[in-house]
Amino acid sequence: MSPMQNRSQQTHQKILDAALVVFARDGYAASSVNDICAEAGVSKGAFFHHFPTKQTLFLELLETWLATLDLQMEAIRQEYQAVPQALIHMAELMGNVYQAAGGYLPVFLEFWTQASHDLAVWQVVIAPYHRYQGYFTSLIQQGIQGGTLKPVDPALVSRTLLALAIGLLLQGVLDPEGADWANQTRQSIELLVISIQQEAA
Amino acid sequence: MSPMQNRSQQTHQKILDAALVVFARDGYAASSVNDICAEAGVSKGAFFHHFPTKQTLFLELLETWLATLDLQMEAIRQEYQAVPQALIHMAELMGNVYQAAGGYLPVFLEFWTQASHDLAVWQVVIAPYHRYQGYFTSLIQQGIQGGTLKPVDPALVSRTLLALAIGLLLQGVLDPEGADWANQTRQSIELLVISIQQEAA
DNA sequence: AGAATCATACCGACCGGTCGGTATTAATAG
DNA sequence: CTATTAATACCGACCGGTCGGTATGATTCT
Numbered sequence: 001m002s003p004m005q006n007r008s009q010q011t012h013q014k015i016l017d018a019a020l021v022v023f024a025r026d027g028y029a030a031s032s033v034n035d036i037c038a039e040a041g042v043s044k045g046a047f048f049h050h051f052p053t054k055q056t057l058f059l060e061l062l063e064t065w066l067a068t069l070d071l072q073m074e075a076i077r078q079e080y081q082a083v084p085q086a087l088i089h090m091a092e093l094m095g096n097v098y099q100a101a102g103g104y105l106p107v108f109l110e111f112w113t114q115a116s117h118d119l120a121v122w123q124v125v126i127a128p129y130h131r132y133q134g135y136f137t138s139l140i141q142q143g144i145q146g147g148t149l150k151p152v153d154p155a156l157v158s159r160t161l162l163a164l165a166i167g168l169l170l171q172g173v174l175d176p177e178g179a180d181w182a183n184q185t186r187q188s189i190e191l192l193v194i195s196i197q198q199e200a201a
Numbered sequence: 202m203s204p205m206q207n208r209s210q211q212t213h214q215k216i217l218d219a220a221l222v223v224f225a226r227d228g229y230a231a232s233s234v235n236d237i238c239a240e241a242g243v244s245k246g247a248f249f250h251h252f253p254t255k256q257t258l259f260l261e262l263l264e265t266w267l268a269t270l271d272l273q274m275e276a277i278r279q280e281y282q283a284v285p286q287a288l289i290h291m292a293e294l295m296g297n298v299y300q301a302a303g304g305y306l307p308v309f310l311e312f313w314t315q316a317s318h319d320l321a322v323w324q325v326v327i328a329p330y331h332r333y334q335g336y337f338t339s340l341i342q343q344g345i346q347g348g349t350l351k352p353v354d355p356a357l358v359s360r361t362l363l364a365l366a367i368g369l370l371l372q373g374v375l376d377p378e379g380a381d382w383a384n385q386t387r388q389s390i391e392l393l394v395i396s397i398q399q400e401a402a
Numbered sequence: 403a404g405a406a407t408c409a410t411a412c413c414g415a416c417c418g419g420t421c422g423g424t425a426t427t428a429a430t431a432g
Numbered sequence: 433c434t435a436t437t438a439a440t441a442c443c444g445a446c447c448g449g450t451c452g453g454t455a456t457g458a459t460t461c462t
Contacts (some may be wrong), residue, residue: 112310163369
């Protein structure tokens with residue numbers, strides 16, 4: 001049943017798992033390769049056998065995270081349904097993100113921070129960002145044409161939705177005990193969706 | 202007219218200004234004291250004369266930023282007016298933040314990131330965060346009692362408002378050319394405020 | 403003068419990354 | 433199946449360089 005990875009794959013994964021822990025705890029720049037090796041229980045030689053540079057490891061971690069996000073997005077998209085409900089389902093996706101992230105929410109911040117300082121990271125992040133923004137924009141556009149949403153500016157509402165998701169995530173990082181953030185996210189998005197829903201004539 | 206600072210105060214300020222530039226460009230952890238000194242045109246000896254540690258400098262920068270934010274918040278609070286309008290004015294405050302930050306928006310991210318890794322920074326950040334959250338909560342509560350707002354959950358809406366501000370700011374950091382973020386912020390908050398406004402009976 | 407301010411030289415610790423060598427596994431041959 | 437070879441995976445000492453911070457001497461102000 002289990003994939004029965006060979007030693008190399010196991011080590012590779014151990015390093016990735018350890019890096020997630022260390023980056024979440026100390027931040028990317030403040031984390032040394034030695035720290036990651038110690039957490040993974042692996043030698044420095046093994047590290048550089050699997051990853052040419054520290055940045056490569058970071059990018060692989062980022063791409064993995066984006067891939068799982070894409071998977072969840074696609075799952076929502078598949079469930080064909082009315083536009084307002086699709087948006088609300090997206091809120092539940094964010095709830096999944098909180099759950100899946102476990103104690104590693106700060107790495108999200110780390111991704112964003114590095115994107116603003118490192119061109120290579122930025123290029124990896126900006127594409128999905130625009131893709132998601134476009135997805136929501138067209139979804140809202142579609143809702144307007146279908147008559148379920150008021151004639152709002154789709155791009156504006158799209159950026160507003162993303163802002164809610166991102167802003168609540170950041171608050172969750174800063175003050176995890178301050179609220180039930182998964183629940184809060186659902187309710188915040190519902191609040192916004194209700195405000196742009198077309199009342200029945 | 203000018204404050205005519207003495208040499209010591211000028212040097213102190215030069216270091217702060219330079220740190221703002223360097224932190225915004227490279228991030229806190231990746232910025233060396235030497236980099237900051239070079240940017241400031243000041244020797245390392247001068248640096249450590251004015252700041253015992255690099256973290257101390259960072260905290261002073263953070264506290265200055267929070268103080269100006271407080272100042273603007275207080276200015277809004279002084280203008281006594283109806284609750285919904287006060288909230289919308291808050292949106293304009295965020296517009297000021299964009300303007301005042303100039304090219305230094307990434308330092309906001311840096312503040313947040315460090316807060317999640319460094320207890321001392323976290324303690325400085327968490328108090329104002331809760332204060333602002335409480336301020337908006339009571340403002341909304343007041344609006345509900347005054348009949349200008351629907352009977353929403355004040356704390357929930359407060360966190361939603363903050364999420365908008367933060368989330369739009371983060372998008373502005375990642376994709377400055379992607380939108381007119383100051384304008385977007387105003388419209389996003391208006392969208393939310395309208396949705397919780399009590400319709401005239 | 404003497405106290406405050408700044409410059410220079412310097413320190414040990416640690417950084418990311420390299421390298422020569424050693425296990426471990428896979429491939430091949432007999 | 434075993435013996436041998438080749439390839440891969442791994443180890444840990446080590447490198448040049450940079451880090452935050454210090455010690456000390458020069459300069460500037462009061």
